[in-house]
Amino acid sequence: NKEYDYLIVGSGLFGSVFAHEANKRGKKCLVIDKREHAGGNVYCEKTEGINVHKYGPHVFHTNDENIWNYVNSFVSFNHFTCNTLANYKGDLYNLPFNMNTFYQLWESITPDEAKEKIRSQIAELDLKTPANLEEQAISLVGTDVYEKLIKGYTEKQWGRPATELPAFIIKRLPVRFNFDNNYFNDKYQGIPVGGYNKLIEGLLGTIETRLNIDYFENREELNALADQIVFTGKIDQFYNYQFGQLEYRSLRFEQETLNTDNYQGNAIINYTEREVPYTRVIEHKHFEFGTQPNTVITREYPQEWTQEKEPYYPINNTQNNQVFQKYQDLAVKETGVIFGGRLAEYRYYDMHQIIGSALAKVAAHFND
Ligand code: FAD
Structure with missing residues (x-):
């Protein structure tokens, strides 16, 4: 028997939910992440007392009461509603x-x-x-x-x-003939009080988490540590890109601290003219109704993806989906490895969907 029951590659929402649930069932888990922090793309960094959404603005929303209760069992949520x-x-x-x-x-x-x-x-x-x-x-x-x-x-x-x-x-475009500016139609919506890190901290608790560790740089060693692997990284990389690379669209963020308490009066403002190079400006304090003396804003620039850049949005065209299917065919035959999360499934997922999918995989895996 190996030292850990599960090696969980990636401490994003998928990995954190899986680790929490396995730990709850008495399993010993080791979570690793190649980044210097846990939380994946929902991670926030405190600057000027403001939780800065480092990988793009995140608003939690769901219609699923179970998922809403689940996240609220780790942290309470404020009443932020997304009006863009x-x-x-x-x-x-x-x-x-x-x-x-x-x-x-x-x-x-x-x-x-x-x-x-x-x-x-x-x-x-x-x-x-x-x-x-x-x-x-x-x-x-x-x-x-x-x-x-x-x-x-x-x-x-x-x-x-x-x-x-x-x-x-564009399959459909939401058009409303009322004066409702609420971006989401879901029943539940909000931002964790104190930021998303509280949610991740609540999920990971005392589970051993090692940061700055890339699975692929220590693959043999890490495999030897645990009976089973939960893999939330890129599926094409897991298989050494043998069928080719899956493509993504990337983003670049430019962050600035400003000497004013309120720069734009709203969390998110999109810039819809082609001539302005960024797509939106995020003023982070508004997600939590912040009253700090200064403010932090981020300009979001879409960019071409290359291997060194963060993969943000999968490009699910026919070509890429066919390549993904080949990797997927290998993955279903794999024993001792559970694949999950946006990178392993090559799919855009909202947070509540990731949590739902992690809980479903947990239930299937533990037969409960
Ligand atoms: P990730 O959060 O990406 O976690 C994967 C983790 O695995 C990362 O920490 C990564 O470092 C680690 N990892 C990868 N490879 C390795 C390796 N080889 N070795 C070690 N570690 C590795 N959802 C909403 O519900 N509302 C929103 O408003 C919203 N806004 C978004 C805005 C943007 C710009 C983006 C890109 C996404 C947004 N989302 C939003 C979606 C949300 O970010 C995802 O649903 C969620 O973060 C996915 O979690 P995950 O665990 O699958 O992946």
């Missing part, structure tokens, strides 16, 4: 598209006026089958919303003109 704004050439618009946005765009007072405006713009174009993302978006919301609030942002996000992006990226 768009800045287009110096004018502000509420998001997601709702009656406030339509009033700002066209001074539409009633839902009927706004609907008519959108309908006439769509009709004018007479698009039968949208051939690309641009046509798809216009066929859903008309030209004004598209030109001012979608086009530039999307082109920055993907690094390509909207006419060269496939239509399927």
Whole structure:
């Protein structure tokens, strides 16, 4: 018998939930992470007394009462609701598209006026089958919303003109004909009081966690330590890229401390014109209603992904999905290794989905 029952590679939400649940069932776990901190992409760093979301802004939301109760058993959540704004050439618009946005765009007072405006713009174009993302978006919301609030942002996000992006990226666009600015429709929403690190600390508790350790640099040694492995890193790397690399879109963050207590009056403001190189500005203190004398902001720039850069968003096109399927076929045959999380499953997951998937894998694994 080896020293540990489980070696958990990655201390993000997936690894932390699995470790917590295995530990609760009397199993001995060792968690490792190649970063210098635990928590994966939900990790926050304190600066000026403010929890700075180091890997992009994170708002917890779910419709699942069990998952909401689960996270609240480790930390309580505040009543933050995500209300995002768009800045287009110096004018502000509420998001997601709702009656406030339509009033700002066209001074539409009633839902009927706004609907008519959108309908006439769509009709004018007479698009039968949208051939690309641009046509798809216009066929859903008309030209004004598209030109001012979608086009530039999307082109920055993907690094390509909207006419060269496939239509399927946008299946539907949420349009509301009421004055509700709440970004999410979910029943539960909030930010952990004291930040996301509290959630991770609650999950990991006293479980042994070693940082600054890359699994692939110590693979044999680490494998020898535990009976089973929970792997939450990149699945293509696990198999030495034998079928090729899975592609991602990356991000770059520029952080700045400002000598003012309130820079933009909101946690997230999107910049939707193509000419501004970043897609959004995050003012972190607003997630927790902070009253600190200074503020910390982050400008988020999308960028091409290369092996040295953080893999943020999987590019789930046909080509990549086919490659993933080959790795997946090997993974299901693997004994003693459980694959989970966004990198091993090559899928974008929200936090509540990751927790749900970790709990489901735990239940299946322990037969409970
Ligand atoms: P990760 O958090 O990535 O954890 C994986 C861990 O494994 C990392 O710590 C990594 O360092 C470690 N690791 C990888 N390879 C190795 C290795 N070889 N050796 C050792 N360690 C390794 N979700 C929401 O619900 N709401 C939001 O508002 C939201 N906003 C987001 C914004 C952005 C910009 C992004 C990118 C994601 C957002 N998400 C949001 C999604 C959320 O971040 C994920 O659901 C969640 O963090 C995934 O957890 P994970 O454990 O799967 O992966």
